[in-house]
Amino acid sequence: MPLDRSHIVKSYEQELGQLRSMMARMGGIVENQVALALSAIADRNEEAADAAARQDPEVDELEREVEALAIRLLALRSPMAGDLREIVAALKITGDLERIGDYAASIARRSLKIRMMEGQISLSGLRSMGRLVQDNLRRSIDAITQQDSHRAMEVWHSDRAVDEYYTALFRELVTYMIEDARNIRTCTELLFIAKNLERIGDHATNIAERVFYAVTGENLPALRPRGGAAATATTEISPTTSSQEPDVR
Amino acid sequence: MPLDRSHIVKSYEQELGQLRSMMARMGGIVENQVALALSAIADRNEEAADAAARQDPEVDELEREVEALAIRLLALRSPMAGDLREIVAALKITGDLERIGDYAASIARRSLKIRMMEGQISLSGLRSMGRLVQDNLRRSIDAITQQDSHRAMEVWHSDRAVDEYYTALFRELVTYMIEDARNIRTCTELLFIAKNLERIGDHATNIAERVFYAVTGENLPALRPRGGAAATATTEISPTTSSQEPDVR
Numbered sequence: 485m486p487l488d489r490s491h492i493v494k495s496y497e498q499e500l501g502q503l504r505s506m507m508a509r510m511g512g513i514v515e516n517q518v519a520l521a522l523s524a525i526a527d528r529n530e531e532a533a534d535a536a537a538r539q540d541p542e543v544d545e546l547e548r549e550v551e552a553l554a555i556r557l558l559a560l561r562s563p564m565a566g567d568l569r570e571i572v573a574a575l576k577i578t579g580d581l582e583r584i585g586d587y588a589a590s591i592a593r594r595s596l597k598i599r600m601m602e603g604q605i606s607l608s609g610l611r612s613m614g615r616l617v618q619d620n621l622r623r624s625i626d627a628i629t630q631q632d633s634h635r636a637m638e639v640w641h642s643d644r645a646v647d648e649y650y651t652a653l654f655r656e657l658v659t660y661m662i663e664d665a666r667n668i669r670t671c672t673e674l675l676f677i678a679k680n681l682e683r684i685g686d687h688a689t690n691i692a693e694r695v696f697y698a699v700t701g702e703n704l705p706a707l708r709p710r711g712g713a714a715a716t717a718t719t720e721i722s723p724t725t726s727s728q729e730p731d732v733r
Numbered sequence: 734m735p736l737d738r739s740h741i742v743k744s745y746e747q748e749l750g751q752l753r754s755m756m757a758r759m760g761g762i763v764e765n766q767v768a769l770a771l772s773a774i775a776d777r778n779e780e781a782a783d784a785a786a787r788q789d790p791e792v793d794e795l796e797r798e799v800e801a802l803a804i805r806l807l808a809l810r811s812p813m814a815g816d817l818r819e820i821v822a823a824l825k826i827t828g829d830l831e832r833i834g835d836y837a838a839s840i841a842r843r844s845l846k847i848r849m850m851e852g853q854i855s856l857s858g859l860r861s862m863g864r865l866v867q868d869n870l871r872r873s874i875d876a877i878t879q880q881d882s883h884r885a886m887e888v889w890h891s892d893r894a895v896d897e898y899y900t901a902l903f904r905e906l907v908t909y910m911i912e913d914a915r916n917i918r919t920c921t922e923l924l925f926i927a928k929n930l931e932r933i934g935d936h937a938t939n940i941a942e943r944v945f946y947a948v949t950g951e952n953l954p955a956l957r958p959r960g961g962a963a964a965t966a967t968t969e970i971s972p973t974t975s976s977q978e979p980d981v982r
Contacts, residue, residue: 504975514954533850548952551821551825552955555817555818555821558807558815558817559811559813559814562811564808565808568804568808569804572800572803572804572824572861573809575821575824576800576824576825576828579828579829580828604757621807658918658921660915661910661914661917661921662917665910665911665914666911666919668907668911669907672907672910672921674926675921675924675925676924676928679925679928703797
């Protein structure tokens with residue numbers, strides 16, 4: 485008769501390991517959601533769009549499970565120093581991951597509303613921004629699973645480039661709308677998609693900041709490197725920059 | 734010679750009270766930021782816009798202070814049950830409050846870019862949405878400070894109305910853009926302002942859900958009441974509804 489392992493009391497190390505693997509799983513799902521959402525736009529892939537949106541409830545459920553386990557660890561194990569900071573960081577990071585999943589699902593849903601008119605609107609800027617945000621998200625999730633403050637620092641520094649992509653895209657899309665009113669509905673969706681991508685990058689940076697604090701006990705500077713105000717840096721990305729400064733927040 | 738009180742050890746109750754008053758202060762500031770941001774739009778008040786944006790660093794600093802105190806409480810006081818849930822909720826709620834402050838500052842900055850053409854664009858829908866979001870935010874902050882699950886439940890139920898306002902506004906603004914290309918830049922800012930308001934309402938609902946859990950130990954249903962898909966419910970708010978369903982996320 486097989487031994488029933490379900491009642492074996494887990495060790496503190498096992499529970500901490502379980503928390504880490506739940507974080508890794510949650511990170512993996514939202515990373516996948518973002519990849520699906522971007523392919524939904526780039527390849528006009530409706531299945532990908534549906535798949536991205538369908539994973540939302542699982543992410544929400546994982547956030548609740550992490551919170552429950554964190555509370556259990558805090559109540560029964562009185563973790564100290566680095567472990568305590570890691571558990572507190574996990575509580576905050578799940579909030580960022582849950583938002584990232586929301587934004588990915590939103591991008592996926594919006595991708596279904598895009599009606600491209602041949603040659604009218606270029607998505608190359610959006611694709612490049614998407615790749616950069618995906619890189620930052622991957623690095624921030626690696627930083628969580630490996631508790632790697634250097635990785636976290638890398639993400640923190642490249643948030644500026646995401647903002648600059650967004651600034652250029654914003655101007656480009658507004659120009660398309662002004663040029664031809666038939667572009668307005670699609671460009672409005674694309675504006676929100678670009679904004680959602682910028683928010684995903686922002687949450688990846690939040691995660692990086694939290695990992696850095698959890699690992700080192702030090703805060704990164706309150707003012708993170710910000711792009712978007714640096715209009716000159718965006719001209720090569722978009723030839724259609726206007727004088728308007730969009731708000732990158 | 735005056736007694737130096739700085740070294741008197743605080744009691745657990747005093748520290749928990751300090752955490753609550755820091756939450757109340759943080760809530761008060763973001764509530765004020767939202768009020769300033771809305772007056773910046775309604776009354777074209779640039780001082781209000783600057784004031785709203787200026788409070789961002791204080792909110793960020795309070796989030797760090799709450800986190801530090803929460804970690805201290807968890808490390809030294811091993812709080813149990815309701816207290817532990819309240820401290821964990823505080824860690825999550827400060828994240829929501831910090832985001833609300835960000836959105837308010839973003840609305841304030843965008844308000845400076847709005848160029849109204851007399852009689853062209855009506856802001857009445859935005860004003861009504863702003864009032865409702867302010868009410869929800871106020872109630873969610875009262876729910877925190879009074880640990881009131883009934884208040885929390887009220888906010889949770891009225892998130893749907895916020896989404897419906899947003900849906901109506903989205904359609905109205907897109908219509909203005911299609912009618913006259915000179916409206917595009919301003920309506921684009923107004924679209925993001927409406928979206929920021931919707932996000933503020935969403936974070937107020939998150940706060941309500943967290944307070945409810947902290948107080949009762951029970952989760953509200955994973956699926957919150959959602960508006961926006963209910964197009965029929967929006968027609969009375971906006972006469973210019975189109976067939977397009979905006980994404981309320």
